[in-house]
Amino acid sequence: MPSEIKNPNEHLDIPKWVTEEYFVQILQKDEPEYAKILSFQPVAAIPPGENFTSIMLRIHLTLQLKDGSTKPKTYIFKTMLAEDRGGKEIRECGIFDKELQMYQKFLPAFEALYKTAGEDISLAPKCLYAEQRGESINFVFEDLAVKKFNNVDRIRGLDLPHMQRALHKLAEFHAAASVYVEQEGPLPAEFNEGFITEKNLPLQEQGWAVKSEAFLKAISSWGLEDQEQYAKRFPTAKQYGKVCANNLTVDPLDFNTLTHGDFWSSNLMSNYLENSQIEELIMVDFLLCKWGSPAQDLLFFITLSAANDIKLKEFDYFIKIYWEIPDTKYQKPLPTLRDLQTSLYKKHNSLYAVMAVFNHLSIIKFPTDKDSNLHNVMREDEEGHKFRLRLFTNPSYGEAMKDPYPFFYNRGIFNFNDF
Numbered sequence: 001m002p003s004e005i006k007n008p009n010e011h012l013d014i015p016k017w018v019t020e021e022y023f024v025q026i027l028q029k030d031e032p033e034y035a036k037i038l039s040f041q042p043v044a045a046i047p048p049g050e051n052f053t054s055i056m057l058r059i060h061l062t063l064q065l066k067d068g069s070t071k072p073k074t075y076i077f078k079t080m081l082a083e084d085r086g087g088k089e090i091r092e093c094g095i096f097d098k099e100l101q102m103y104q105k106f107l108p109a110f111e112a113l114y115k116t117a118g119e120d121i122s123l124a125p126k127c128l129y130a131e132q133r134g135e136s137i138n139f140v141f142e143d144l145a146v147k148k149f150n151n152v153d154r155i156r157g158l159d160l161p162h163m164q165r166a167l168h169k170l171a172e173f174h175a176a177a178s179v180y181v182e183q184e185g186p187l188p189a190e191f192n193e194g195f196i197t198e199k200n201l202p203l204q205e206q207g208w209a210v211k212s213e214a215f216l217k218a219i220s221s222w223g224l225e226d227q228e229q230y231a232k233r234f235p236t237a238k239q240y241g242k243v244c245a246n247n248l249t250v251d252p253l254d255f256n257t258l259t260h261g262d263f264w265s266s267n268l269m270s271n272y273l274e275n276s277q278i279e280e281l282i283m284v285d286f287l288l289c290k291w292g293s294p295a296q297d298l299l300f301f302i303t304l305s306a307a308n309d310i311k312l313k314e315f316d317y318f319i320k321i322y323w324e325i326p327d328t329k330y331q332k333p334l335p336t337l338r339d340l341q342t343s344l345y346k347k348h349n350s351l352y353a354v355m356a357v358f359n360h361l362s363i364i365k366f367p368t369d370k371d372s373n374l375h376n377v378m379r380e381d382e383e384g385h386k387f388r389l390r391l392f393t394n395p396s397y398g399e400a401m402k403d404p405y406p407f408f409y410n411r412g413i414f415n416f417n418d419f
Contacts, residue, residue, distance in 0.1 A: 005060050009044035011370045014057060015079060018042050023059065023075065026129050026140055031063060031073065038062040038070065045076055047368040053095070053287060055079050058143065074143040075128070080136050094197075095287040096137040098190055102286040103127040103139065106187075106258075110176035122282050123173055125269075149269040149282070154364050155396060157307035158265055160314070164321055165281045166268055170260065170301065171325035173283060174294050177258035182331060187258065187291060194261040194290030195355065196244045205241040210380050211388055212237070215358070218392030222401050230405065235416040240354070242419035247292075247351040254293050254343060255335040261288030263297045264364070265305040294335075295343040296352040298322060303356035303404055304364055312403050316341070345413060353413050357404055365396040 020040035027034050045056040057077040064070055080096055107124050114121040129140040152158055158166065181187060196204065212234070219231050235243070250256055260267070260283060267285040270278050290296070302311065302318050323337045335343070343349060363377070376387045391397065408414045 005041055005043060007043035008047040009370075011048065012044040012055065014042050014044075015055070018057065018059075018077065018079075020061070023061065023140070026075070027061075027063070027073075030128055031065075031071075033065045033067070034063045034071075035066045036064050038064050042077070048370055053081070055081060058145075059140075074146065076125075076141040076143050078139040078141065080138075094190060098289055099139070099285075099287045100130055100132065100137050101188070102289060103130050106177075106180070107286070109180055109184075110173070113176050113179055114172075121172055122280070123169070123176070124283055124286065144269050144271075144282075148271045149280075150271075151266050151269055154264075154266050155367065157311075158305050159307055160310060161278060162265075162268075162270065162281075163302075163306055163310070163314070163318060165270070165278050166265075166301070166305070167318060167322045168325055169268070169281050169283060170263060170294075170297055171322050173260060174257040174297075175325075178332075181258070191258065191289060191291050192250070193248065194259070194288045194292070194296075196247045196351065198248060201241055201244055204244045205237040207378060208235070208240040209237040210378065210384070211358075214385055214388035214392050217389065218398075221393045222398035222405075224402060224405065230409065233409075233414075233416065235354075239416040239419050243351050243354055243416070246348045246419065247296075249348040250292055251346065251348065254346075255333075255339070256292055257294060259290050259292050259294065259297045260286065261290045261297070263301045264360070266364075268305075293343050293346070293349050294322070295340070295346070295349040299344060299349065300352040300356050300360075303353060304360055308400055308403070312407055315407075319344070345411065347418065350413050353408050357401070357408065357414075361400055361404075362391040362394065362397045365400050366391055366394055367396075 020037045023037070023040075027037070039060070039062040041060040042057045043060065045058040055078070057079075059075045059077050061073040061075075062070055063073050103124070104127075107127075111121060111123055125144055126142040127139055128142060129138075131138055152162055216231055216234060219227055219234075224230060262285055263283070268281060268283060270281045273279045298319060302315060306314070306318070319341055320337060323335075323340050371387055376384060377391070378384065379387075405414070412418070
């Protein structure tokens with residue numbers, strides 16, 4: 001491997017079928033002056049712990065052009081996990097099928113709505129190729145690193161300017177989806193489910209039971225005041241199952257839209273002007289889009305992504321930032337700020353605070369580690385238990401739990417006797 005090509009995850013198994021021949025048809029459209037491929041090197045696109053639902057590769061190519069010159073080229077390639085490494089569960093959830101629809105149909109349609117209104121807005125990276133090959137679904141994207149896009153450190157979290165821009169982008173996405181559905185009619189039925197499906201409810205309960213032992217052991221290490229009350233009222237697997245089942249409900253009287261479903265800092269990328277101000281911010285990873293309340297994305301995003309020092313201090317302000325972004329193209333009444341704030345407390349939206357605090361935050365605050373993957377989080381043997389203890393007793397996670405846990409507890413969102 002040439003020295004300038006870095007591999008951020010040497011432990012990633014790259015599928016053998018990802019070869020230079022795969023990219024010939026893409027190059028013929030994307031690089032019409034290319035004559036042949038001189039070198040081909042796939043490496044991991046991200047470090048361990050940045051993505052748990054797919055394999056992300058950066059494809060490094062050296063091209064010879066028709067005029068005899070050479071050109072470096074990179075693409076981002078996304079495919080499904082191996083069947084025995086969590087891929088079976090991911091495939092059965094059908095989330096890659098939804099992302100295929102998002103990139104082939106809905107995201108281009110949403111961006112076209114803005115173009116028709118005289119605005120040039122990019123919601124997502126350019127998808128150059130998408131296909132279903134057997135049981136696998138694959139995507140080839142432009143490499144945003146070429147345009148100097150990158151992620152903010154997930155452990156540090158987002159500062160106020162990044163939060164403001166991200167909430168603005170989220171509002172643009174929600175608004176476009178709302179207008180699209182108003183004009184074109186309901187989305188396909190699979191968009192009625194996101195993280196949770198009717199089919200995987202038993203699996204959700206089982207997974208909660210597997211994690212509970214390590215979680216209850218870890219609570220005492222966080223330095224919470226009155227920690228006994230949190231341990232005493234820690235949700236049972238049945239209660240967590242009811243939280244999940246409630247999320248399958250959509251209140252038709254609420255303002256609803258297509259939520260991103262997995263909106264947090266590593267699913268955002270930004271590039272910057274010379275003065276370090278954000279030039280552009282776009283969203284990635286549309287596997288878990290779901291029709292529902294904007295409150296679900298807001299609860300998830302603020303809890304997981306805002307830096308610790310502003311997360312709760314600015315919590316209500318973040319909701320207001322999102323609400324203030326106008327959308328004059330939508331014909332139906334938009335929610336009032338009071339309605340939007342109230343929606344955060346509704347039972348069918350609670351899952352996104354519960355998942356954020358109990359599931360995702362521990363992974364986000366965990367340093368890059370070769371063992372950080374979905375398989376180790378969920379495995380039911382002693383190795384799985386040890387890894388979960390490492391996750392839940394991580395000092396960075398404990399520090400991040402000091403404020404949000406009591407915050408949601410005192411607001412009733414973590415009152416699991418309600419379910």
